[in-house]
Amino acid sequence: MLDELKSRIKDVDLLDKVMDAEDAVKKFVAGSKAIAISGMTGTGYPKVVPRAMSEYVERTGEKFDVVVYGAGTVGVDLEEYLSRIGIRRRFPIGASAEVTRKLVNSREFEAYDMWLTEYSRWLRDDVLTRRFSGIDIAIVEATGVTEEGLVLGTSVDASPVFIEKARGVIVELSLVKPYMLGLHDIYVPKINEVIPVRSVLDRIGDRVVKIPKSKVMAVVPSTIDDQRGAYSPGGDIDRRVVENIVDFLSKEASEDPNLRTDYVTLQPAAGPIASLLADRIHEIGFSLSIWGEIASVRWLKTLSGNVKAISGSAIYTLPGDERLREEFYENIDEFKDRVVLRPQAISNSPEIISRFYHINVQQAIEVDVYGQVNITYIGDRFIVGVGGSGDHAKASYITIVALPSITGSGLPRVVPLVYHVDLVDHDVDIIVTDQGWADLRGLSPLEKARAIIEECAHPSYKDMLWDYLETVVKKTGHRPVDLRKAVEFREKLFTSG
Numbered sequence: 018m019l020d021e022l023k024s025r026i027k028d029v030d031l032l033d034k035v036m037d038a039e040d041a042v043k044k045f046v047a048g049s050k051a052i053a054i055s056g057m058t059g060t061g062y063p064k065v066v067p068r069a070m071s072e073y074v075e076r077t078g079e080k081f082d083v084v085v086y087g088a089g090t091v092g093v094d095l096e097e098y099l100s101r102i103g104i105r106r107r108f109p110i111g112a113s114a115e116v117t118r119k120l121v122n123s124r125e126f127e128a129y130d131m132w133l134t135e136y137s138r139w140l141r142d143d144v145l146t147r148r149f150s151g152i153d154i155a156i157v158e159a160t161g162v163t164e165e166g167l168v169l170g171t172s173v174d175a176s177p178v179f180i181e182k183a184r185g186v187i188v189e190l191s192l193v194k195p196y197m198l199g200l201h202d203i204y205v206p207k208i209n210e211v212i213p214v215r216s217v218l219d220r221i222g223d224r225v226v227k228i229p230k231s232k233v234m235a236v237v238p239s240t241i242d243d244q245r246g247a248y249s250p251g252g253d254i255d256r257r258v259v260e261n262i263v264d265f266l267s268k269e270a271s272e273d274p275n276l277r278t279d280y281v282t283l284q285p286a287a288g289p290i291a292s293l294l295a296d297r298i299h300e301i302g303f304s305l306s307i308w309g310e311i312a313s314v315r316w317l318k319t320l321s322g323n324v325k326a327i328s329g330s331a332i333y334t335l336p337g338d339e340r341l342r343e344e345f346y347e348n349i350d351e352f353k354d355r356v357v358l359r360p361q362a363i364s365n366s367p368e369i370i371s372r373f374y375h376i377n378v379q380q381a382i383e384v385d386v387y388g389q390v391n392i393t394y395i396g397d398r399f400i401v402g403v404g405g406s407g408d409h410a411k412a413s414y415i416t417i418v419a420l421p422s423i424t425g426s427g428l429p430r431v432v433p434l435v436y437h438v439d440l441v442d443h444d445v446d447i448i449v450t451d452q453g454w455a456d457l458r459g460l461s462p463l464e465k466a467r468a469i470i471e472e473c474a475h476p477s478y479k480d481m482l483w484d485y486l487e488t489v490v491k492k493t494g495h496r497p498v499d500l501r502k503a504v505e506f507r508e509k510l511f512t513s514g
Contacts, residue, residue: 021192022238027163034236038069041187041235046070049083051150053179054099055157057089057361058287058311058333061172063156063189064241067098074102084150086140087111088174088361089133089331089404090287094244108145109136110402121399130393133175133310133405137362140178141205154234155183159190160197162236166225168198171243172331173358177203177226185234193242195346199224199353206362214369217282217306217326218357243334250337251289254421257451259293262378262419265447265454266301275374275414282308282373284409285316288380290419292335295319308373310364310405314341320355328357330364365405367412377413379406379440381420383430384473386466386482387496388442388457390418391435403439410444422450422475428510429478431469433485433503448473462496481506 026032036044046052046066056062074080080103089111096114110121110128121128131139139145146152157176161168169176170191180186204222206212213221270276283298283305285291292313299322307316307327314334316327318341334342345352363369381390382400393403410416418440420430431450442462448455448469455468463486470482485506489497 018192018238022190025161025190025192025196026236027161028230030230031162031233031236034233036235036237038065038237039072041066041237042069042073045185045187045234046154046156047073047079047081049081049153051084051086051146051152052081053086053152053155053175053183054091054095055088055155055169055174055176055179056091056095056172057174057331058172059090059092060243060331060333061158061170061174062091062095062243063158063187063239064092064094064244065239066156066187066189066237067095071098071101084108086145086152086175086179088172088176088179090402092244106149109133110399118399122397128399130399130402132365132403132407133361134365134367134408137175137178137360140175140182141362143182146182152179152183154185154187155179156187156189158239159188160194162188162190162233163198163225166223166227168196168225169201169358170194170197171333171358173201173203173360174330175361177205177360178362180226180228180232181205183232186228186232187234188236189239190236191239191242193240195349197349200349200356201225201358202363203227203360204363205360206366212363212366212368214363215372217308217328218355220357222359250335251293254451255289255293258290258419258421258449259297261449261451261454262290262294262417263297263300265417265449265456266376269415270301270303276303278374280373281305282370282375284309284375284377284413285312286378286380286406287311287333287404289335290380291378292316292338294378299323305376308364308370308375310361310409314338314345317341317345317352317356320352326355326357328359328364330359330361332356332358361405365408367408370409370412373414375409375413375415377409377416379410379416379418381418381430381440383432383435384418384420384445384448384469385432385435386469386486387462388445388448388465388469389435389438390440390445391437392439394437396436407440407444410440415446416440416444417447417449418445419449422452422473423477427477429475431474431478431482433482433506434498434500450474452476463490481509
């Protein structure tokens with residue numbers, strides 16, 4: 018291992034700071050008031066240091082009672098470690114594991130969810146740290162350390178801001194991921210400066226996250242790769258959703274000349290529908306580049322087809338795609354000319370997104386007949402963080418919300434009114450389900466409702482939705498609503514017999 022460490026740690030002075038996770042936790046983490054942790058979409062997060070934190074609490078009985086600043090959804094293993102250490106508050110919520118959802122929904126700690134570009138800015142401007150607690154320790158996964166700074170891995174997320182704001186940094190050095198110098202473009206935007214990105218592969222920053230040597234508290238080797246994430250590989254119903262996305266994009270390309278320019282980009286979002294779309298993207302009839310928050314490793318193989326380049330904040334792996342991840346690792350140098358990983362503040366910047374003909378594919382828990390979208394809640398239960406979906410939806414040329422028409426247990430996901438609104442109807446252009454797709458652009462509220470019910474609702478629930486619509490059209494107003502009828506719709510779903 019010593020030879021491997023020497024090949025990864027180019028700054029020999031930092032070899033003296035190599036230690037195991039248990040020592041790092043005892044010396045630097047215990048007693049902290051606030052901890053920042055890298056990683057998003059189940060990749061690029063630390064493993065051995067959080068495990069040592071959990072073991073420290075179990076061994077000593079001493080809870081940490083900390084504020085946790087995260088960057089997005091992480092691996093189930095990290096969530097389980099965090100659930101044991103004692104969290105007082107968390108930004109953003111994340112909740113990529115059932116154990117964390119239970120803690121959030123039983124209000125075991127305070128949690129706040131927000132759009133990721135706003136989150137990055139609030140961290141840079143100390144909005145959160147002024148009110149709650151400054152970051153004592155940032156725990157960041159990296160694949161190397163140079164004399165200039167840290168070489169990150171498969172996720173950049175909010176790590177540059179964490180490193181800048183933290184009083185000290187513990188580097189968890191991944192020895193199972195390849196040395197990824199040259200894959201990243203680290204640029205932190207400043208107020209009143211134009212971000213100089215004009216095309217997807219423009220590099221405007223540094224290859225490393227710059228950090229003073231004095232801020233590196235410890236370098237902890239890790240031989241554990243990313244574990245089980247929050248997303249499933251998808252099934253038949255997800256494939257039908259993808260077929261309908263491809264059908265819409267193919268039709269749109271034949272009618273819209275803007276989609277035949279060099280400025281078309283796609284945000285494929287996260288999860289099974291986004292990953293399965295990579296298998297069919299060659300059918301849409303035009304070329305594009307990925308400009309997104311994240312992309313699965315499955316998108317890398319599209320670079321041999323009609324996808325010209327990929328830019329995001331993380332590259333993640335769904336179950337079943339581990340071999341694709343290994344191919345990425347083995348051929349990392351071949352991808353550096355066509356793949357760039359950036360901070361969330363850049364990947365989700367509305368300023369940059371609006372420069373492209375950007376197509377945003379967003380998944381959801383449910384939509385209502387007027388095109389409002391719920392991403393985060395089932396009833397009063399928090400399920401998953403909102404991420405950067407709103408960052409992309411507002412600035413996109415086309416925002417597509419894609420979801421199955423029913424849940425796995427057969428309940429409808431097209432409803433009269435959503436429980437919670439994350440994306441307002443003004444930002445939603447197309448609804449796609451396994452049943453079909455509805456183009457909402459230019460339609461009045463009632464026209465939207467008719468299109469969504471007709472094209473997107475599951476046949477088992479269409480009559481109930483038409484019944485609701487027949488009731489509200491008798492009311493006055495441009496966008497009529499009947500709250501009692503909407504509640505009755507929900508109640509009927511859970512009435513036996």
